[in-house]
Amino acid sequence: MDELPALAALAYNQEGAAAHEAISGKEIRGIGDVEETVIEGVSRYSYGGIRVYRIPVESFPNHVTNVYLLVGGEPTLVDVGFNSETGRNDLERGFAVVCQGFGERVSLESVSNVVITHGHGDHFGMLEHPRLKGKRLFMSPPDTEVVREYQTEYQEWKQYVAKLAQEAGCQVDLDQLFGHDRLAFDGSDYQLIEVHDQQEIIGSGTVHHTPGHSPGHICLGCGPFLFLGDHLLSLTTPHQVPKSGWGGAGLRVYLDSLAKVARLGYALGLPAHEEVITSIEHRAKEVALFHQQRLAELHYLCRQEKSLYELTRDYYARHPELIQASSIDELVAGDFVLALEEIKAHVEYLLDEGRLLMVGGESGVPRYRSR
Numbered sequence: 001m002d003e004l005p006a007l008a009a010l011a012y013n014q015e016g017a018a019a020h021e022a023i024s025g026k027e028i029r030g031i032g033d034v035e036e037t038v039i040e041g042v043s044r045y046s047y048g049g050i051r052v053y054r055i056p057v058e059s060f061p062n063h064v065t066n067v068y069l070l071v072g073g074e075p076t077l078v079d080v081g082f083n084s085e086t087g088r089n090d091l092e093r094g095f096a097v098v099c100q101g102f103g104e105r106v107s108l109e110s111v112s113n114v115v116i117t118h119g120h121g122d123h124f125g126m127l128e129h130p131r132l133k134g135k136r137l138f139m140s141p142p143d144t145e146v147v148r149e150y151q152t153e154y155q156e157w158k159q160y161v162a163k164l165a166q167e168a169g170c171q172v173d174l175d176q177l178f179g180h181d182r183l184a185f186d187g188s189d190y191q192l193i194e195v196h197d198q199q200e201i202i203g204s205g206t207v208h209h210t211p212g213h214s215p216g217h218i219c220l221g222c223g224p225f226l227f228l229g230d231h232l233l234s235l236t237t238p239h240q241v242p243k244s245g246w247g248g249a250g251l252r253v254y255l256d257s258l259a260k261v262a263r264l265g266y267a268l269g270l271p272a273h274e275e276v277i278t279s280i281e282h283r284a285k286e287v288a289l290f291h292q293q294r295l296a297e298l299h300y301l302c303r304q305e306k307s308l309y310e311l312t313r314d315y316y317a318r319h320p321e322l323i324q325a326s327s328i329d330e331l332v333a334g335d336f337v338l339a340l341e342e343i344k345a346h347v348e349y350l351l352d353e354g355r356l357l358m359v360g361g362e363s364g365v366p367r368y369r370s371r
């Protein structure tokens, strides 16, 4: 679940209000020195010899992943979406528009590299696609594990969710969670290359390690572009996970990674969902502020001690707009778990800062009180 701070939506609309020029179904606008051209839902961002195509791929119903195709050097895909039937059709149709609409000569087969920003299914699931297998695959550890050992990672994730629910003091029906317990590929189907911060890859790209949303999350810089994965989104605030469940992630490292991308100086942010970001620095500050406000509010709500479940329930009762429901109890199991994780990531931050105290965890259900 990603969340919508209304102020951020407004800010984007103002920034995005560049002049549009419509030419027979083709729309062109300038974003700084970058030219954006849109044909049939596929956007091209060009700067010098670098051309990036954004292909929207519906990974799950109502959940679109932006798959980016970089050409001008070795053809490279950044994130590939999930291998749903719609997603696969979207990807193939997108390549057809890139060729017929924009005049490129590129196919899934001619792509040399696949860069996966992080190990979440809506970013790597399409690796099942037989026409992608055999390529160089760039990812950062520990997120690479989900590609090497998907089945094991999936089982461990379910156990983790069971433990999280128990500790929160509530029930989660594990059978209602994301059900894809196997995927039709493993590490041996690709030339898997583990990448690290500042590494130069694919000829013209620089890896930036941005842990937080996941431990091995990376952004990829190329010319004026920064491929953001889920590190920074234009409208919603990327999901936060507790560091106790995801070693190397958590809110503190996420905020550090936000400050990091704000300093890098790339002109245009290309996120894996939603719209392009014309000021990475500005958007990163908005998202950081959002988390500071949430921390303050959770601290306030813990004047009376609460379990993680109670705190999550009470927080979202004050912010139904963030979950499109009046109570977390109405959410489907997967979203309910995301809500618990989100609040736990903030609770951990407050505990580390000494602003919360953990009390009465003897029953296996810790309770939190502000101090």
Ligand SMILES: [Zn+2]
Pocket (backbone or CB within 6 Å): 120, 122, 123, 230, 272, 273
């Ligand atoms: Zn995502």
